[in-house]
Amino acid sequence: MRPVYYDFHIHTALSPCADNDMTPNDIVGMAILGGLDAIAITDHNTIGNVAAVIKAAENAEKQHGRPLLVLPGIEVSTAEEVHVLCLFADIEDAISFDADLSSFYSIMPNREDIFGSQIIFNENDEKIKVMERMLIAPTSISFDSLHALTDEHNGAFIPAHIDRDSFSVISNLGFLPPHLKIKTVEVTQKGIEKNNNTYTDNFSKHNIITSSDAHQLWTINDKENFIQLPEVSANLIIDFLR
Numbered sequence: 001m002r003p004v005y006y007d008f009h010i011h012t013a014l015s016p017c018a019d020n021d022m023t024p025n026d027i028v029g030m031a032i033l034g035g036l037d038a039i040a041i042t043d044h045n046t047i048g049n050v051a052a053v054i055k056a057a058e059n060a061e062k063q064h065g066r067p068l069l070v071l072p073g074i075e076v077s078t079a080e081e082v083h084v085l086c087l088f089a090d091i092e093d094a095i096s097f098d099a100d101l102s103s104f105y106s107i108m109p110n111r112e113d114i115f116g117s118q119i120i121f122n123e124n125d126e127k128i129k130v131m132e133r134m135l136i137a138p139t140s141i142s143f144d145s146l147h148a149l150t151d152e153h154n155g156a157f158i159p160a161h162i163d164r165d166s167f168s169v170i171s172n173l174g175f176l177p178p179h180l181k182i183k184t185v186e187v188t189q190k191g192i193e194k195n196n197n198t199y200t201d202n203f204s205k206h207n208i209i210t211s212s213d214a215h216q217l218w219t220i221n222d223k224e225n226f227i228q229l230p231e232v233s234a235n236l237i238i239d240f241l242r
Contacts, residue, residue: 003226004237007031008040008071009085009160009186009211010220012049016116016136018215023125024049024056026217032066035223037232040073040087040211044135045105047074047098048120051091055123069232074098075160077138078146083167085158085186086150087241089234097153101146106137143173147180156241158184161213163191163199176203183207184241207241 010027011018031039041050050072057068072094073087088094109132110118118131141149150157159169159176162185169176176182184207187199192210199208209227214220229236 001228001230004037004229004232005035005223005226006038006209006237007036007211007214007221007225008038008073008087008158008209009042009075009213010039011043011075011213011215012041012053013117013119013121014046014049014131014135015043015215016110016112016118017044018116019217020117020119021217022215023121024053024123025060025125027053027220028056028060028068028070030217030220032060032064032068034220036068036221038069038071038237040071040085042073042075042085042087044075045077045137045139046131046135047072047094048131050094052121052123054091056125059123067232069234069237071234071237076101076141076146077136077167078143079138079140080143080172081138081167082143082169082172083160084143084146085156085160086146087156087158087238089154089238093153093155097149097155100149100153101139101141104139104141106134106139108134108137110134143169144177144180147182151181151242154238156184156238157182158186158209158241160186161188161191163187184209186211188213209241
């Protein structure tokens with residue numbers, strides 16, 4: 001077994017609330033500088049920049065010999081406005097998941113002047129286009145139905161930042177539904193520090209991960225949080241999380 005240092009909650013400039021310098025190569029570069037082994041790209045209600053970040057990491061390894069595993073992911077806002085990280089082992093599963101989820105996406109247009117731009121890049125950090133639909137709007141899929149859809153596509157279903165007072169399963173639903181098979185929850189670093197053993201005691205049967213929820217380059221995690229696995233493998237990580 002070895003520690004796999006991770007940050008499984010990172011936004012690109014496609015998320016309107018993220019800085020425009022959250023480009024594929026800048027994210028990959030910061031993650032490598034920070035000593036991370038694996039990251040997940042989790043933009044709001046889209047996988048639009050995932051492939052570009054995966055390709056940027058592959059190019060960086062060819063040039064510098066430093067591998068970085070990039071998991072395809074998405075932060076879905078359910079109909080109850082609960083944020084959930086849905087992570088996958090490969091891009092094909094993420095694409096098919098996104099296709100099935102697309103009918104639940106909001107069709108409201110983004111207001112760039114209010115919410116910010118939504119930029120899609122290629123692997124060279126070149127701007128391809130701007131996404132028009134409002135990504136921060138909640139979807140119409142329920143928490144339970146999203147769990148079923150994620151499982152159908154072999155993904156890990158992780159309620160995000162459960163310690164926060166908004167957009168979390170605890171704040172919006174009041175509890176973690178016991179009838180659902182949920183293996184992993186995310187707690188922020190502030191939540192861990194503030195509440196000491198509260199979450200480790202209350203969620204002792206769950207994996208508890210702590211990621212950055214980075215919207216700026218400087219907030220991407222350094223080499224601090226890890227899980228123990230035999231090797232750095234997308235399949236092993238997803239199996240551990242789900």
